[in-house]
Amino acid sequence: MEAGFRATTLSEANHHIRQLLWLSIGLVVITLILAVCLVVQSKIVILQAPGMLNDAQIEKNAMDKSSQRAVLIAVTSNLSQVNPGNYEYQKTFLQSYFAPEAYTRIAKDIDLHVKQLIDQRELGSYYFVFKKYEYDPKMNKHFVQGDVHTVNAAKDTPEPYVFEYDMRIENYRPVIIDLKLYKGDTFHNSAFYASQESAK
Numbered sequence: 001m002e003a004g005f006r007a008t009t010l011s012e013a014n015h016h017i018r019q020l021l022w023l024s025i026g027l028v029v030i031t032l033i034l035a036v037c038l039v040v041q042s043k044i045v046i047l048q049a050p051g052m053l054n055d056a057q058i059e060k061n062a063m064d065k066s067s068q069r070a071v072l073i074a075v076t077s078n079l080s081q082v083n084p085g086n087y088e089y090q091k092t093f094l095q096s097y098f099a100p101e102a103y104t105r106i107a108k109d110i111d112l113h114v115k116q117l118i119d120q121r122e123l124g125s126y127y128f129v130f131k132k133y134e135y136d137p138k139m140n141k142h143f144v145q146g147d148v149h150t151v152n153a154a155k156d157t158p159e160p161y162v163f164e165y166d167m168r169i170e171n172y173r174p175v176i177i178d179l180k181l182y183k184g185d186t187f188h189n190s191a192f193y194a195s196q197e198s199a200k
Contacts, residue, residue, distance in 0.1 A: 059169070059172075060169075060171060060172055061168075061169050061170070062169055063169045063174060065135055068135070068142060068167065068174065069133045069135075069142075071097065071174050072133070072142050072144050072163075072165055072167070072176075073130050073133065073144060075094065075097050075165075075176065076128055076130070076144045076146070076163045077127070077128045077130075078090050078093050078094060079094065079106075079128075079163070079179075080126055080127060080128035080148045080161075081125075081126050081127055081128070082110055082113060082114065082126065083114070083117065083124070083125060083126055084114050084117055084118050087110055087111075087114045090110065091106075091107050091110055094106060094107075095107075097174060097175070097176050098175070098176045098179075099175050099176065099177050101177075102176055102177055102178055102179065106179065122152065124150055124151050124152025124153075125150075125151045125152075126148060126149065126150055126151070127148075127149050127151070128146055128147070128148055128149070129146050129147045129149060129158070130144065130146040131145050131146040131147065131160075131185070132144075132145040132146070132185075132187075133145075134187055134189065136187075136189040136190050136191075138189075138190040139189060139190050140166070141164055141165065141166055141189065142164070142165040142166075142167055143162055143163070143164055143165075143187040143188075143189060144162070144163045144165070145160070145161070145162045145163070145185050145187065146160070146161065147159060147160055147161070148161050159183060160183065160184055160185045161181060161182070161183055161184075162181070162182050162183075162184060162185065162186065162187055162188070163179065163180075163181055164179070164180040164181070164182070164187070164188060165178070165179055166178040166179075
């Protein structure tokens with residue numbers, strides 16, 4: 001009877017050991033699958049800019065055009081609002097979107113602009129009214145057009161401007177490499193340059 005009891009106990013112990021072995025193997029397989037998924041993951045929600053859709057996703061080296069549009073309109077709005085009272089904040093905001101070389105140039109331009117405003121006692125406020133956005137795949141450039149409003153002494157003066165951006169996505173974040181700014185409402189895109197060439 002004792003031998004029968006012992007055999008039953010050993011059989012149960014072996015059964016439990018096999019169960020634990022399969023459970024351990026299963027946990028190792030799940031861990032490996034999760035590790036591989038983490039390594040090859042290419043989409044992540046990384047930032048939210050005003051106007052960006054709630055489900056916007058940014059890949060490691062790409063971003064959908066509507067998200068790029070939202071980021072560039074936010075950057076344009078902040079660039080347009082620079083004044084002596086808020087320029088340090090605006091520079092901090094813009095630094096997170098511009099490449100270091102481009103930011104250095106933008107920061108110098110902002111400092112000169114603010115100094116000029118102070119010297120001229122031009123202490124009004126400024127804001128941007130968005131009108132159009134276009135992406136030119138041939139040039140890989142983004143164009144944001146709208147009116148920059150200057151408000152002072154109860155007078156609101158709008159001027160049309162085009163902001164031309166060269167932007168890429170690096171490690172899940174948009175990085176503006178270059179910015180050109182010119183008055184008017186005509187985008188200097190590939191169609192514009194083609195028409196200039198044909199007019200010659």
